[in-house]
Amino acid sequence: MNAPYDGIDFHRPTQTAKDAEYILQALNARRVAGGGPFTHRAEKLLQDIIQAKRVLLTTSCTDALEMAALLLDVGPGDEVILPSFTFTSTANAFALRGAKIVFADSRPDTLNLDETQVETLVSQRTKVIVPVHYAGISCEMDALNAIAAASGSVVLEDNAHGLFGTYKGKPLGSLGAMATQSFHESKNITCGEGGALAFNDTRYVARAEILREKGTNRSAFFRGEVDKYTWVDVGSSFVISDLLAAYLTAQLEGAAVAQAHRKQAFNRYMTELAGVAAKHDVKLPTVPAYCEPAYHLFFMQMPTGAHRDALIKYLRERKIWSVFHYVPLHLSPEGQKLGGRLGSCPVVESAAERLIRLPFHSTLAGADQDRVIQVVAEYCAKHV
Ligand SMILES: Cc1ncc(COP(=O)(O)O)c(C=O)c1O
Incomplete structure (x- = not known):
C-alpha cells in the first residue's frame, strides 16, 4: 500500500x-x-x-x-x-x-x-x-x-x-x-x-x-x-x-553525493522553468559565467509581491511547501532603530517582496520536482 x-x-x-x-x-x-x-x-x-x-x-x-x-x-x-x-x-x-x-x-x-x-x-x-x-x-x-x-x-x-x-x-x-x-x-x-x-x-x-x-x-x-x-x-x-x-x-x-544532486536539481529548475519565466516575467537566478554556485537554495522573483504571496498559497493548497526570503534588515524593527528607512535600498525592498524559494534539498526526488515545476507553470498560466 x-x-x-x-x-x-x-x-x-x-x-x-x-x-x-x-x-x-x-x-x-x-x-x-x-x-x-x-x-x-x-x-x-x-x-x-x-x-x-x-x-x-x-x-x-x-x-x-x-x-x-x-x-x-x-x-x-x-x-x-x-x-x-x-x-x-x-x-x-x-x-x-x-x-x-x-x-x-x-x-x-x-x-x-x-x-x-x-x-x-x-x-x-x-x-x-x-x-x-x-x-x-x-x-x-x-x-x-x-x-x-x-x-x-x-x-x-x-x-x-x-x-x-x-x-x-x-x-x-x-x-x-x-x-x-x-x-x-x-x-x-x-x-x-x-x-x-x-x-x-x-x-x-x-x-x-x-x-x-x-x-x-x-x-x-x-x-x-x-x-x-x-x-x-x-x-x-x-x-x-x-x-x-x-x-x-x-x-x-559524503558531501560530493549531496552536491551532485543539488547541482542537477538546480539546473533542472533553471532549464524547465525557463519558458514559463520568459513568458510571465518571472526572474530566475543569474549565475555569472565565472561563478560556480554552491547550490544552496533555489529562488525566483515573481513580477509582483501579490503574485509571490498567491503562489506560496497556491503551492501550499497542493501540499508543496515554499517560503519567502529575508525581510530586509534595514526595514526590520531593529534595523529601523539603527537608522534604516524605506526607500534606502530599493532593489532589496522590491526583491524581498517578490522572492519565493522552491523546495530544494539534497534528496529532492525527480517526481517531486516535476510536480513543483508543473504547479508553478499552472499558476503562471492561470494567473500571471
Ligand atoms: C547569511 C547567513 N549568515 C549567518 C547565518 C547564521 O547561521 P547559524 O544558524 O549557523 O548561526 C545564516 C543562517 O541561516 C545566514 O543565512
Whole structure:
C-alpha cells in the first residue's frame, strides 16, 4: 500500500552513510568535549575544501561572526558595511560591539551586495565589509577587495550559503581575510547546529584560538607550548562538541553525493522553468559565467509581491511547501532603530517582496520536482 501523500517538503537535512557511525565512534571513544580528534579531522577537511590557511570549528555561523567581530576589535565609532538582504546574525555580530551598521543595497541580477553602493558608503570609519554570497552565488569579490584595500578595511565573507561554490576558480570562503560557515540543518551539509571561522590571513589565528576557548591559552597548553593555561584575553565558549564534529566529518566526507544532486536539481529548475519565466516575467537566478554556485537554495522573483504571496498559497493548497526570503534588515524593527528607512535600498525592498524559494534539498526526488515545476507553470498560466 502506498504511504498517504503528505506533500513535498521545502527542506530536508542532508544525511550521509556515516553520520550515525561517526557519532557512535565519538561516543565510544569517550571523547565528546571540544578539541577532540573529529574536530581536528573536520577542520582539516574544511581547510582543504575552502583552501583556507586555517579553520576553527565553532558552535554556529552566528558565533563565528561574533568571534570575527571580537578579533577585529570592532567597537563604537567603527562602521561595518553589509547587505540589507541577509540574516540577522550578519548584523548582530557588529551591533553587539556597538559599531554603526551601514546597510547596502543589492545588485538587481544576483541580489548580492552592490559593489557600486559600497563604493559610495565607504568612509574613513569603515572597519569591515561583509559580503554574503546569496544562494551560494558569489559577490563581485575583485571589486569589493579593491574597495577594502583602498579604504584600509577588512573583508569578512559571511559564507553561510557559499560552501563548495567558486569565484573565478577560487573557493568561496578563500576570498576575504576571514570567512564564516554555517552547518545549521538548513545548509547543504549539517551537524544540526555548527559553524566555522576560516582564515586566509594567519595573523588572526593565535588570538582566535584564545577567544574561542573562553579567553584562555588552553589550545597552546594542549600542544605543550605552555605549562599551564590561564585567562589571557576576553573570549567566550565558541567550541563545538566532538560529537557534532563527528557528525560534520561524515557530512564533509559524503558531501560530493549531496552536491551532485543539488547541482542537477538546480539546473533542472533553471532549464524547465525557463519558458514559463520568459513568458510571465518571472526572474530566475543569474549565475555569472565565472561563478560556480554552491547550490544552496533555489529562488525566483515573481513580477509582483501579490503574485509571490498567491503562489506560496497556491503551492501550499497542493501540499508543496515554499517560503519567502529575508525581510530586509534595514526595514526590520531593529534595523529601523539603527537608522534604516524605506526607500534606502530599493532593489532589496522590491526583491524581498517578490522572492519565493522552491523546495530544494539534497534528496529532492525527480517526481517531486516535476510536480513543483508543473504547479508553478499552472499558476503562471492561470494567473500571471
Ligand atoms: C547569511 C547567513 N549568515 C549567518 C547565518 C547564521 O547561521 P547559524 O544558524 O549557523 O548561526 C545564516 C543562517 O541561516 C545566514 O543565512
